[in-house]
Amino acid sequence: MNRSNIVLIGFMGAGKSSVGKLLADKLGWTFIDTDLRIEKQQQQKILSMFQEHGEAYFRQLESQAIEEVLNGQEQIIATGGGAVLAEHNRQLMLAGGYVVALKAEPEVIVRRVRSDQSRPLLQGDLEEKVHNIMEQRKHAYDFAHTVIDTSELTTEEIANLIIDQIRTSS
Numbered sequence: 001m002n003r004s005n006i007v008l009i010g011f012m013g014a015g016k017s018s019v020g021k022l023l024a025d026k027l028g029w030t031f032i033d034t035d036l037r038i039e040k041q042q043q044q045k046i047l048s049m050f051q052e053h054g055e056a057y058f059r060q061l062e063s064q065a066i067e068e069v070l071n072g073q074e075q076i077i078a079t080g081g082g083a084v085l086a087e088h089n090r091q092l093m094l095a096g097g098y099v100v101a102l103k104a105e106p107e108v109i110v111r112r113v114r115s116d117q118s119r120p121l122l123q124g125d126l127e128e129k130v131h132n133i134m135e136q137r138k139h140a141y142d143f144a145h146t147v148i149d150t151s152e153l154t155t156e157e158i159a160n161l162i163i164d165q166i167r168t169s170s
């Protein structure tokens with residue numbers, strides 16, 4: 001298994017960015033958030049990218065970002081919740097790093113994402129959107145090397161758990 005990067009996957013609000021930043025601090029590795037990288041490159045927010053160009057356009061940029069980033073090493077890579085939908089992305093992630101899926105109960109996700117209006121797929125009825133998309137993606141994150149249910153854990157506990165796992169996994 002390739003442990004030169006840690007790739008965090010999971011539904012929106014699963015904690016990929018907050019855990020990723022802490023993990024990067026603890027390991028002295030570089031933190032990369034693929035969504036922020038795309039926004040910076042395109043000089044446009046993801047919400048307006050979706051509105052102006054559509055989801056497929058964003059997915060293309062996302063795949064490109066994943067491919068570029070995975071060429072590097074010693075990085076904690078927080079991916080967007082839908083990055084796992086493309087088989088090619090999944091293969092790149094598995095080949096380029098240790099893939100950790102962060103999970104959380106739907107109510108926990110709703111609570112965590114409620115104050116952030118920037119997610120294009122969660123515009124409108126939040127509870128309904130979260131439940132529907134979670135249902136559609138219920139097995140989408142199963143390909144990870146490891147899965148952590150973050151519902152009742154602090155960011156610190158999750159980061160420590162991941163560090164323990166990479167140190168003990170063969």
Ligand code: S3P
Nearest residue numbers: 011012013035080081082119120
């Ligand atoms: C998406 C998740 C978002 C972002 C985009 C689409 C998704 O990232 O990539 O809005 O399809 O689940 P976060 O998981 O960081 O919210």
